[in-house]
Amino acid sequence: MSLIFEHFNHWVVVILMMIGLYIVITANNLVKKVVGLNIFQSAVFLMYITMGKVVGGTAPILAEGVTQYSNPLPHVLILTAIVVGVATTAVGLSLVLRIKSAYGTIEENEFQNKEDVI
Amino acid sequence: MDSVLAASGLGILIVMAIALARAMVAPTVYDRILGVNMFGTKTVLFIATIGFIMGRPDFLDIAIVYALINFIGMVAVLRFFEYTSESN
Amino acid sequence: MTVLIDLILLAMLVITAFRIIYIKDLFSVVMLFGIYSFLCAALFVTLDAVDVAFTEASVGAGISTVLMLSTIAITGRKEKLSLHSHTFATLIVLLTGGALIYGTFDMPLFGLADNPVHEHVAPRYIETSPTEIGLPNMVTSVLASYRGFDTFGETVVVFAAAIGVFSLLGVRGKPTELLAQEQGLTQHKVLRVVAKISIPLIILFALYVQFHGDFGPGGGFQAGVIAAAAFILYALTFSLRKAVGVVSPRFVKYLAPVGVLLYASVGLVSMLNGANFLDYNVLAADPVDGQHYGIIIIELGVGITVFSVMLGIFYAFAGQVEKANVQ
Amino acid sequence: MFEQHLAVLPVLLPLIAAPLVVLINKPRAAWLLSTLFVGACVYISFGLVSATMDGGALRYALGGWEPPWGIEMRVDSANAFVLLTVSVIATLVLLFAKESIASEVAHKQLPLFYSAYLLCLAGLSGILITGDAFNLFVFLEISSLATYTLVSLAADRRCLTAAFRYLVMGTIGATFILIGVGMLYMKTGTLNMLDLAERIQAVESHRTINTGLAFIMVGVSIKLALFPLHMWLPAAYSFAPSAVTAFLAGTATKVAIYVMLRFVFTIFGAGYVFEQMNMEIIVLVLALAGIFQCSFVATTQSNIKTLLAYSSVAQVGYIILGVSLVSLTGLTASLLHIFNHALMKAALFMAVGAVFYRMGSxxxxxxxGLGRRMPWTMSAFTIAGLSIIGVPLTVGFISKWYLVTAALEQGNWLVAFLVLVASLFAVVYIGKVIEAAYFKEPSEDADATKIKEVPVSMLIPMWLLVLANIYFGIDTSLTVSAATAGAEALLNGSSLVGGVQ
Amino acid sequence: MSALDYLSAALLLLGFIFSLSGAIGLFRFPDFFTRIHASSVTDSSGAVCIILGLALQTNFDLVTVKLLFILFFLLLTGPTGSHALAKSARHGGLLTIPECQEKAKDGVS
Structure with missing residues (x-):
């Protein structure tokens, strides 16, 4: 029982990553591909944060009478990764808008010739 | 006292789950927006309770940000929803 | 007890992600994605990652959802069914998932204090950073000083996103270009009054978050996003034309480079004082004061960059919505 | 003051120039400023190569915190050599871009183009020099975001779908690298590359480290377009503006190959990656498959940029082939081919850009019939084409020579034979273009008045590259010594993991 | 457990009951407008009870001020959001049950 219980966070990270990747590959609409990409990345953020948590420790902000803190380094890395994820989403969505105005559609099966298919 | 706090945290979590169910299975789009709005306000309360459960009540800034983003999200949904219904 | 709360949150997260796969109405997908971000942020709070929850809530749920909504306003709500079979996709997904599960076997158990992660580098950040840098918030001291170059790289990533969006969508220069006839949520009188009351509060809160980042959760990124969210709220309830009149896109487009250069200038000053790039100890006579000056200025640089970039990106998207709506 | 900061300046100068260019917002001044800053980068990378030639390493602790705690920049002969390649190609493409981009991108967007160009260069040089695994991910994102913007600036609408596909594949690749680095950090507790290499020795047999290696290799393979994961490259290179294609072909995949070398040889150690995980068989097979499949597809293309893009994927296969031979000469051949291929491919894409500048297609x-009408451009194309084939007196021959000797050293006759056979494909697809240019009459609709030579400012960088192609084909002392020093730095970097330089 | 703790426990319980009733109302009520009524009323009242319950836990310092600010903000924006949603639904042409029945009668006759 302890194996499942201890690793529950890791199972959820794996499932979310698989869902995110599945959406990115099978989504027919480009906006949904971007949503899938975000879900895929958020799974990685969850992996880093569960890595840094110490059971019985509180948040890494100094408070009197507290000795055990969680590890601040994964939090710093994930702060960077979240902003990188939003930056990629913004550029991806503006590309989707330009594709809509250039092709008139953002559905993958409606692109005519093969080389346009995403 | 902390067992009462934990119980109320769990209670709010259950209400959040019901609101989430409403947001997922919704006859009309307005019901979905309603579910999301209720989910948002309940999360604000949940974060406040979690702050107290974990003994670090000075984290209420996050609850404030939640309330903010929930309101702005609500306005954005209403605003762009009128556009999408016109555009197709 | 908190473990039970963790489990329920994780379960809700997975259910929402599953539901997103099968929904075809994009409007609902974006709404569920908003809930997904909120759940992620709530989970981060229970896992003691307070700054990350702050950022995920404000950036993930705030900006991403608004951008996706404005994209859907132009590209339509219904997703067409894709014809080709999904066996190839499921194959790849199962392969990656299998590799990941194989990787979790030797992973250190969750939450143990003697995991390798907490042993080598982390103790210095926890014990000596309050004395060496003098900030109670260890995340801000690691973010701004120990790994300050990472944050500089991150500010440049935000700037690169702004360059990308401006070159793709083009920010409208003069306010007059925007069509005058378009009105905000005109008939929602109550909403406009409440927005008028809450916008100053939001901006005040953004400034609090900006300068409170050393002591509690908060910092440059979160403050920049919340300030941008205040102006986005103004643009949504009152018309975009009014919002552009308040903060013009040209000003926003030139403010982003200024923020990045402000950050870089702190590094250059420490270089001119003979230390390495971004070494704040030389900024003042006493090293700890130098750290304080350095961190406050770079947080300001980050705040300015993120505010101008997020607002500029919103203007670019809202401009497209106006253009598409007029045709 | 200048020598002390030598290691961080190649990253810092473009990073500071990018916002300045947006502030100036005038195309001429923007071009001038960027050329000034990139020229300074070339000068600095020359200084770095000479400083690290003797096998030493320059270390620069950022923020004043010593390495495992703070982020450090570490320049040894391997990344100094690749940095030199990237800076030289960036400067020459910038000279070429002055005229070529003005005709392809809207006037108002030129400052944004130069800013994205500088950000891409800053990201690439940041990836090369950084000594911190997570910092490498941040710079990877900077260069990727800038590349998506650059690709999407072209007039042809297909560049948008190409940029979107590149964005999706690139982000998945970067996230795979993030997962891999996360797994390594989980087991070792540190992010500094040398510290990581040292602490991985203890936990090498654990399954998490194996999975971390697998994820990093897959993520990097997407970025360097190794055979099965290369679908994004042909569309991105053929529909991007011609100056952008010349820049990306010369630098982007090369830097990703450097990242693979750094992870395989310095962090994991060649012993672990190749003996225990016998990765070299997989990489060898993929490289050979890539060479043959892409060379064959290249021969069938009618769009010359797509033809050269497929040829690029094949040449990347050659470089990875050198790496999979796991010997000093093999690694030298790879580093050599990184430099040589950058020269060849940048010259070829510049020639095609010149034709596009005049002919519009x-x-x-x-x-x-361009042989007579645009003599300088087409002769440059021919010489660079011969260099791709591997004709003696050109750099291509030197790379193939070292590759074949490395294969023969290990008695691997089959690989040596396959490398030579693949050159036949190159003869076909280069010959196709030369035959069209010199032995065919121009088609009627092309009005003769418009076709004349491109302005000199585009010819100078092209011919500088072609002359370099020939010079380094004859006097190989400079390039071979630099490549060997780089190979030694990588190889004994992995065996000498204990002693932190 | 001092008297204050009992009071705050009672308030928390009351808040939970309000929220739960709102959530159940979300599913049980027939049409949209009754559902929105259920959810918005219980949102505000639940929030008031729970936040006051929490405020009793603190010994009146910065945390209490933050809690009261959250309460003020929730009371300001919650009802407005629901009002705007109902107005937009009305504007979007959603009919209440009596109106549907009339339309059904007109349609049939």
């Missing part, structure tokens, strides 16, 4: 029909 890159189809093979537009090339007909």
């Amino acid at each position: 890159v189809q093979i029909i537009a090339f007909q």
